[in-house]
Structures are given as structure tokens and as C-alpha cells.
Amino acid sequence: MSRLEAKKPSLCKSEPLTTERVRTTLSVLKRIVTSCYGPSGRLKQLHNGFGGYVCTTSQSSALLSHLLVTHPILKILTASIQNHVSSFSDCGLFTAILCCNLIENVQRLGLTPTTVIRLNKHLLSLCISYLKSETCGCRIPVDFSSTQILLCLVRSILTSKPACMLTRKETEHVSALILRAFLLTIPENAEGHIILGKSLIVPLKGQRVIDSTVLPGILIEMSEVQLMRLLPIKKSTALKVALFCTTLSGDTSDTGEGTVVVSYGVSLENAVLDQLLNLGRQLISDHVDLVLCQKVIHPSLKQFLNMHRIIAIDRIGVTLMEPLTKMTGTQPIGSLGSICPNSYGSVKDVCTAKFGSKHFFHLIPNEATICSLLLCNRNDTAWDELKLTCQTALHVLQLTLKEPWALLGGGCTETHLAAYIRHKTHNDPESILKDDECTQTELQLIAEAFCSALESVVGSLEHDGGEILTDMKYGHLWSVQADSPCVANWPDLLSQCGCGLYNSQEELNWSFLRSTCRPFVPQSCLPHEAVVSASNLTLDCLTAKLSGLQVAVETANLILDLSYVIEDKN
């Protein structure tokens, strides 16, 4: 199609980062994300003047998908965070805050972009190699033989999303459910290549969170009337299932590109119905107990099947097809003619269930890798938030299964990492610089900017005016409540570090975060017994955090490297 109007010339701006407008928009975005961060983060209410429902959230994925950013630089930033979140689910806010901080800190220095980018890259690889190394002092192995660490991981995710509006008891309940749902998806006889099953989240709004539950198998929602019509099956053995992906409604489609001329008096409907009933007869003779169809079943066929004590359920929808295929072991049937005997599958049992006001038809599998998580919450927005959180938690558990390590949460990893980098750049700058043209002073400056960006991330965990301290032995984070008596006795004021691994009874020295202190070596290699004894740790997903760190630094580098912005005004 040709254009009706000549294209307008684009707008070209040089050195975009130096303009006031960009700085302001960046700092607005930074304020939005920092204020959401952490368990005590503030919620954001997003509503669109053109319609749609109001969304209350503090999660990056919901926040950024609703925000409309116009500036190209912000677009790059939000797009890279959204892409990170869609692949790892977790650590979106962390990435966003770190990226904003890095850009801000580095800009203040006024070094050339080449130097900044090169050194940022070196520091990033230093972080990555430390977090992946055996001596890393802020990661712990995940033991799949006990639920303790896994529960800590799930709980940390739930508590960091305040918009779910969960009480302590509810958090415990939902954590346990999520873990159960995850464990149900792992096949029992796992040999070599594991293919995980699937947890289907079934919405049940307006119920108490505590009523949420996990069931093995699949729930198909139905009206009460429909459910009443289904006759109970009394059978001791497994039920034979036929799953159709083609329509059984009797319409003749796809006759080719030419024309089909039907003579007067010939009824195609009758012809097709005959065919359908023949199919029904074959199903009966094959002793099928349950017929499921993705699309519509012709009422006559349905009735015919019911008469022969076969349960027929139609309009399953395409989303349930894959889990159904997996669970029943069927081959979706696309033929109205002869059916191969090996395309039938089986389920252990079926039953009807009622949860809240909804009625379900429940397929109970022989061997479960598919389960349904019935999730309840009081209202729509809280439910949406909880659903997103559950998906995040399930994804994080899957990532942890692949890479069985967890990072200490609550900001301890960040402060520890910052201490490590400070120490490394002060004591061994040559190993970082190697053959580069950068000077040591430049390295010190960038390292300081990098570390303070990391520390600012944890600084934004505190929203109530409290103080954040770090200890000089482990490099962990400790927070003090606001309006507590001045520097009296630290061990009394502080009880536990951010992740909950250490308590203040040890002989420790503290200093305020962001205050200038001499670099120290944070203790590496976690003591094994400390990890085992600690029951209530705050943990983060290693894979997601590593990637978040990389994405944040890469995106910041990308933005710092921009010399022009060309905006297409068409």
C-alpha cells in the first residue's frame, strides 16, 4: 500500500544523556522502581483513562507492561527489563534500579564512554566469576532432599510482593502449596533427561487465600447443570479416554478450491451425521469411557454416547489440549474414520468437585506430572498479583532445579559483592586492568560508582526512614529502625542481618552503608553448619540474579554509549 502522505523528517538529538529532559525522566522511572522494591515497598495503582481495570502492584512485570514510556532511551531500558523478566520472572526491579543507578553514578564522573564501558565490563566479569566460584561467600547449595531451603526461596518471593496482601499464615500456606505443585510436576522415574510436567493455575476469586489448594490432574470447569447430566461411572479399572482435536459438530469444511455442487435432495448434514454416529459406534465397541473434544460435539452424537454410558465433554479449548495429551497419554484424534487403537489414553478416575461457587470435572491421572493449583484471593487485582507471584515462584524453582544454588537475599549479596569489589580493586588492580589503556585512578572511580550503585539498590529496601549498616566481617546488610536511639549499642539494636544467616551476638564492627570506610575482605566460604542450622533465611534465585546483574550492566553500557537519538516522527 502506498503512503498517502510524505514522510516527515526525523528528529535527531546529540548527546541525549546530557539533556535535562532525559535526566528527569530517568529519575522519575528510578523513583517509581525504587519505591516498589522489597517487602516494605510501596504499591502503585495504575489505571488507564481509556478503560480497563485498575491494577495495584509492586512487581516490575505488571508495572512496566502498564506504563507507557515515550522516550527512546527509556524504551530501551524498560524493554530490556521486560525481556529479562519474561525469561527469568524474578529480579526485575533489582535490574531496573541497578541500571538506573549505574547510569546516574557514572554520568557524574564525566569519564569518556570508552573507559566507562570497558571498566564496567571488567567489574561485571569480576562479579560473575566470584558469584560462580567455589569460594563465593554469599551463595548456598540447594538441597533437594529437604524442603527447608526450597520453602525459604518461595517464601522470600512471596514476602517481597506486598501487593498480594498475604498475612503471615497465608504466606506459609501458599508457599507450601507452590512447593507441592512444583514437586508434583517432577516425574517419578526420572532417568537422564527430565521433562517437567505442568502446574495449571485455576482462578477462584472472592475466596479466602487459605482455601487455595493443589490437586493432581486437571480440573475442567463446567456449569452445575452440565455436571448433573453426567452419569457417574462405576469402574474399578482405569478409564479409557479418547481425545479429539478435530471438530465433531458435523460441518463439512475444506472441500478444496474448486466448487462442490450438491444435487437437489441430497442432505450433507445427514451424511455427516451418519458418519459421526458410525464413529460413536466404533468408540463404543472400543470400550471408551470418556470422550473429550477440543471443539464442539454434535448434540446427537453426544446424546448417543451418553446413552451408552460414555461421558462426552466438548469445548475443552486449545490451552488444555497439551496437558491433557500429556496426562492421559493419548494421541489427539483428527479423523472421523477409523481410529487407531493406540491413540486412546487413560485416566485413573474422574469425579466432580465444587470449590467456592464453581463446579469442576476432575480428571485424576494414573501418574501425575500435571497438577492444578486452585488459587483463591479476595479480589481481582490481588488475585492477579498472587497469580503472577506464583508463576514467578514456580519458574524460580525450575531454574533452581537446573542450577541448584541460591543467593543470600535481603540485600546481603549486594553489600557483600560491593565489599568484595572494593577490596579487589584496591589490592589487586593490575589483574583487572591487564593490558588495557585505563589508569588505576579511572578504575577506582568506576569501581566506586559500581559499588555504590549496588549499595543503593539495597538502600532502596528501606522505605520507612531507617538506617542501613554493614558489618566489617561478612559484608552483610543490617537495618535499624527509624527513630531508634542514637549509636548506643549496636548489638542490641540489630538482631539479624538481612538474609537471616548471622545475628548480632557475634563480635562484629558495623559502619553505615555509603559512609567511606576502608576496604576489607568479606569472609568467603560459608560455614556449612550455619546454613544447616538457619531455618528462616531470605534467599534469591541465583540464575535470575546473575542474569539481572548482567542485563543491568549491559543495558547501562548501551545507554551510556549513545551519541545520537534519531526519533521517527511518523
Add this chain to the structure above:
Amino acid sequence: MLSSMAAAGSVKAALQVAEVLEAIVSCCVGPEGRQVLCTKPTGEVLLSRNGGRLLEALHLEHPIARGLHAITDREKDPLMCENIQTHGRHWKNCSRWKFISQALLTFQTQILDGIMDQYLSRHFLSIFSSAKERTLCRSSLELLLEAYFCGRVGRNNHKFISQLMCDYFFKCMTCKSGIGVFELVDDHFVELNVGVTGLPVSDSRIIAGLVLQKDFSVYRPADGDMRMVIVTETIQPLFSTSGSEFILNSEAQFQTSQFWIMEKTKAIMKHLHSQNVKLLISSVKQPDLVSYYAGVNGISVVECLSSEEVSLIRRIIGLSPFVPPQAFSQCEIPNTALVKFCKPLILRSKRYVHLGLISTCAFIPHSIVLCGPVHGLIEQHEDALHGALKMLRQLFKDLDLNYMTQTNDQNGTSSLFIYKNSGESYQAPDPGNGSIQRPYQDTVAENKDALEKTQTYLKVHSNLVIPDVELETYIPYSTPTLTPTDTFQTVETLTCLSLERNRLTDYYEPLLKNNSTAYSTRGNRIEISYENLQVTNITRKGSMLPVSCKLPNMGTSQSYLSSSMPAGCVLPVGGNFEILLHYYLLNYAKKCHQSEETMVSMIIANALLGIPKVLYKSKTGKYSFPHTYIRAVHALQTNQPLVSSQTGLESVMGKYQLLTSVLQCLTKILTIDMVITVKRHPQKVHNQDSEDEL
């Protein structure tokens, strides 16, 4: 409604446009270049350092600017705008544009090739470790690609991306694979890479086999002897084909036809199964029935492939589509091919089809998975990789040079006439150590074993003659006293030189002597070192016997020559090409007796320097542009090898093509005397993109 407006096509306007564009593109040039962020009208963001892309994003209105765009689009560097700008500057006071444009055209068609062939070629290195077999060693390709990506992708990724490209090149190609592989990869580059957003760039990798951006519609794990077929239509027979009519007379007839269709489909799929076909690749959506019987028979199905994907697969395995037989027989299906594997590949929770095709051509199928935090970055990397491929494709071709040499006896000095064997494509002997020989490395060591090789050379070139005038032209140029009188003062270096006159004069004095003593040997070098660096090494040391043969047909005033630049010619990066060409053009200008030729050569020579100036903009001290320039000129005068401060190589071919395009564009711009703006919708589609609506 038609409204038109005419404006004088002044060079001034063109100059302004070029200046603005130069400002934008010059910040992207070279290893220190930065990124530009563009937004598309759809709101997508794109990162780029590609001049063509940028100019496209600008939606230029000025016709001259659009003319410039046309070149940069095709070619490698965006930096030639700079060139034009400098050109333009000289014409501020000149009114004979048409005349100059003619002179430019003459220069481009008749002189430039000669300069390339006679002077520049002696500096060329070859990317091939063995020129005859055109084998390519990894280290030289790495140097070439690293330099290329340095100017194309972001600073923190260029090393990684160039490694990726290098790996890809060596994984996909066997030593014998020729230019055809480049064509295949170039044509199907889009299908050969997969972009994955949300992962760090460092997760990008090369995967053996072909990755299709589709999921299986039916997947049945299989192993052992696996065959595949390609279909381009539905396997299930339909009631009626296009243009035909199917008349249904009874219900029974309908039922039997349906039954027949089902049985036929079932039979075809069974037959495929019996032939060990485990994979069905279809360019159209297959009906449910086909999918069902495929599943029953353990055949995996991939549907809805684009025609490009199908043609790529067909080119790799040389397979024609399977046509369901009309009359059904149990005979073997001819159009099947073996596959090593076919399995789903999961990249960031999205499923792809991963095929292990057995290639019947020189291309060994591999796919590139490009990761990046945002799509814009992935697109940039994809573009850069594709560009690198195009550059390599060009590099592997020979270039024919046609030019005219003129010999004039007016000054009484011995005339320059060079005889070239156009038919003789002379390849240098294998240096034997498998890597590019740099003239400034280990010259002494190589000298010894290279000595005997040169003997053979001399025989080959025994009918060659030496330009005598060269010495005279070298000396005046190098003397700083000449600089202030130079009419083209845009070269800051020269001004710079004159400031330091005292010191420099001293400096050049021994040099002048040097020149005269080195005279006899230099003459040889020019001829012998033609197209091969190995020889350049030797003669540069002055260890060779002088060859002096007089040409019989001296006194001819003109002759047309043709020769060729062998494939794989490269030069070290860092403005070497430009400085060399600048130097030789100035020399040439000194020798010319026609005023317009001199002028055009001088103009182009000075304009060329604009590029190294941009490249060295951020460098200070020893590596700043004036220092580098003086070093280079000095080295050329004393016959020493040029020392580059950067490692890396660039294709001479690309540079040459770019220069000719620029000259042609410039010629066109200068001939335009009026710009008429037509505010009407273009009538035809092909008119839409026409640059000059004159």
C-alpha cells in the same frame, strides 16, 4: 494538485547537507565510534552504527542528502560523507562545476584504477595464507573481522561478535567451499539465525544443524535411520481442485468420497512410514487428518514454513518436494533425504525445531543464536554479521582494473610507461608459514628464504620497466617549504608541519640523500612487488639486484591497460588506505601536466585524509593524527614499511568500491543545476524511491 518549486542546485546547499550528515555519521566511525538510537514509526527502538541505517532513519528530505544515502546504503562505511564535504569546500569559489564533474569522471574511470594497480598494490597484504588454494587461516580472518566489527557493533561486544562470526565461518565452510557458500549464507542469513531477547549477549552461540523458528505441530521422538520429505501442498486429497467442479448426486457418494480421502491419506502416511520417513516438512498447514496419521505412524510434522525456509532446506540437502503419488504403488519414494536428528530445541522457554541435515553442498549447516537484552541490539548484531558476510563475499572475488596510462615527454624527463601482462594472473608462491606476512615484522628472518624465490620473480617480470620520474616527485613534496604555497590548505597537518619547519628541514636532509641512493633499487620494487607482499619485504631491504629493461615502444602517448586485483587483498586498519592513496595521488598530481587532472587528484587526495582524521580524533600525543601522518609519509619516502598503531585488517575491495561510488555520486551532484520539488504523490511504485526528481 501539483505544486512545484525550483531552487538553484547550489553546491553551497549540498555542502551544508553534507556537513550536517557528516556530523552525525562521523561519531559512529571507527573503533571509538558510539551508538545511535533510532526509533521506528511503530515505536520499536533500534541501535545502530551503520551509516545506511542511520540515514534511512533520518527520512531525509533534501534530494542531495537522499543521493548520499543511496551510496552509504550499499557500501561499507558511512564516513564518505566526510569526503564529499571536504570536496565541496574547494568549490566554494568555483563556478565551473560541470567541468569539474567531467574531470572527476575521467579520474574515476581512467586514473584511479591505475593508481591502485601501480602504486597502492605494492602495499597490499593477502588474507590468504596460500594464494593459489585460497586457504584462509584463522588468525588473519580474526584480524579482519575484529576490525570490521569494531566499527559496527557496540564497544563491549565487538570482540565477542567477531569471535562468533569467525567460529561460524570455520564451522560452516570446508576448505574447498568456494564462493557458492557465501552466496547461500548471504541469501539465507535471516533463516540461519535466531534472536532471543532477555539473555545477556554472551549467551549467543552457534548450534550445529538448522534451527527453524517454528514448533513441531506433531512431535514423535525417533532415532536410527531417519528420513525426511518436503511437501508444498496438503497431503490429504481434496474434493475439488481449483477450476474444477465436483458434483454430489447422493449421500452415499459423499460418504464414499470421504471414506476414500481418509483411506488414501492413511495409506500415504503408512507408505511414508514404511520408507523410514520420520519427518514431514510442509510449507502449508496440513489438515487434522494428516497430523493424526503422521502421529500414528511416528512421523513428526513441521508446518507453515516460509518459502525462504523451504528453499534453504532444499539448497542444503538438494531435495525436491514430495508429491503424493496419484496411482498408489509400493515402490520407493524418490524424494527423501536422510537426517541426523530432529528434535525440539528450547531457547528461553520457547520451542524451536532443530534439524540435523546432511548437507549435499559445501555448506555445513549451523545456526547462530543471537542473544541480547533488547531486540534492537540483536538486530544490530544480526545486521553486522550479515554485513561482514557480504564484505567477505566481496573480498573473495577478483577485481578487474582498467585504466589508461599517459606518457608525455614534455619535460624531457624519462617517461613513465608501464607494461602489464593483463592475461597473466600471477600468483605468489606460498610463503609456507601459514599466516599473513606483515612487512614490519621479522623482515630479516624472512629475507633469507625469500631470496631465492625472488630470483624466479625476476624472470617473470623481466619485461618490466621502471618509472624514472618518481624520485623527483618524492623530494619536493617532502620538503616543508612547499607547504605554504599549496593551494589546498585544508590539510591541517601540512600547516602543522610548516610551524615546525626548522626542525623538520633538518630531519629531511639525510632523507633526501637517502632517496637518491636508494633510487636504483626502488625502481625494481615497484614492479616486482606488484600484488605480493612477500616480495615487498625483500626488495624493501634493498637486497635485490636492480632490473633495468628498456621498453621498446617508448614514446607512445596513451595506452589502455587492464589488470586485476587478486581476491583477498587487505590493508592494516587505521586509515592506511586513505593515507597511501593520498600520498600517491599527490605524487601523481605532481607529475601531471594537465591542470584539471592535477586539481582533481589533489582534491581527492586531501579529502581522503578526512577519514583518518576522524579515526584519530580522540588520540593524543604520539598517536595523534599529525604524528601518524608524518610517520606514514616518512616511511613511504624512505621505503620503510608502514607501522600501524592498531592491529586489524580491512578489505581493499570494500574501500575501493566505496570510493568509486562516492566519486560517482559527487559527479552527479555537481552536474545538477536545479532542484525541483514536486509535491505530488509518486505515480508509480518504482518512482517512489527515485532520488532526483528532475
